[in-house]
Amino acid sequence: MPTKPLVREPIRIGVVDASAVIGELRQLHEEAEDPDVERMPGDDELFGALLYAEKHAHALKRHSPEAQQTAALKRVQLWEYLREQSEIHQARAIDDARAAGAQWVQLAPVLAVAVPSAAYNKAKRLKAVELLDETPRAARVRRTPEAVLKAERRLAQEEAAERRAQEAARRRHELLVPVATRLLEEREALVRDEDVDYWLEEMEVVLPHCRTPLQMVSLTRYLDAALRALTKLEKQTARSVALTEDARLALAAALELQDASVT
Template sequence: MTKRAGNASRPTKPLLKAPVRIGTVDIRAVVGELRQMHEDAEDPAVERMPADDELFGALLYVEKHALALRRQAPEVQRAAALKRVQLWEYVREQTDIHQIRAVDDARQAGVLWTELAPALAVNAPSAAYNKAKRLKAVELTDETPQSHPVRRTPEAVLQAERRIVRQQAAERRIQETAQLRHELLVPVVQRLLEQRESFVRDEDVDYWWEEIEAVLPQCQTPLQMMSLHRYLDAALRALAKLEKRSARPVTSTEEARLALAAAREVQRLESYR
């Protein structure tokens, strides 16, 4: 008899189906609804029920006093029980997130895996490490178009973490390159503005000079840097149109000509990036 092939999958393979999650819940509202149910049932101890934002305590209270709803309609009892189920599921989902943050803080504070093992209810440092990696999976997604949660194995989590490190390094390189390009651009634009009176101008050119002048002094954020690049491009296009229309140079001094040439060279280099 031919042995049936197994269904084993690679430990780093993404989940085939994204797990359903409770996700965001208005805790205060749901606990408030449970409180109202107990008040309507004339629960004699309802005043001892914890505040609406004290989720764990409120859940323990309504569990302990569930019999207070026994005289209510069956649909009220079912609704109360379902809300409890929903809130406990929310707590369960949040537990992994907050526990791995605590583990990360412990590691950053110098806590050893041998010390974390009993706190994570495992018997060995390697088991503590593996459990922490599995917990980390709740904060990570894979590279599939649907961005499924990462498979809860140490191998899959390590693979996802390495991918994130690579992505972050690439983003840093892009940001550093953009910052360097901006630092090279600023003196060129300042020089251009200083020679503004030596240019032939029209309403369009003057508009873009004013936009550049407005953004240049406080040009610090990525959006402001992008705006400066765009305004310079627009100003140079406006000058080129004016030069073509008049069939003569738009500069009246050598300093202005050199400033314009430098700006156009920066623009040319940008177009090749």
């Protein structure tokens, strides 16, 4: 039977400045004149520092009960943080093992489970730590294999859609320079006003140096503005702004590229 989904989203510690909290623990031990405090691991050695603080908790007896409580609560917080982080990193290690060809039967003993199916389920539950569901507030994915698979499928679809969008943008950028160049070449065969001339001149300035994504964006904006001005002029005169067939084709290509960028 599938595992029953969790009804409530689990509360998590989340981001913690672990080094700063270890520093606060160290200060409490120094103020209590812990004779061994110099042996306490560095602030960036979380696990070792926590083991030290646990072993030398008695050294805080010179402190007030409130200070002792504060130190103990900081240890609780850091152990919870460490546990959450270990789940994230263990899930990544499993991904690397699978990518290297490890089978679930090999992962079972190192995940402390008896059978491959249990290793698979445990791996999926660990994966939930890094995933968000599709709700507006982006809650954590429930720790069930079914919920994780659903989230992974959704992420794969989103990544595929993003790749398609990037490829479409790349193709538009490849067409942008020749389309803009062709429109400028037919400038004298277009009916123009001050707005049209202004935006065509802006295009002419940026076009020879159009290499970076930012320059491409600028050229796109200028081309869009020129097309808006030409369309407006066409509506005002109730006549085509293209005076020749070549100009008509150049304008049609630019409008087609504009429509593709909108969709």
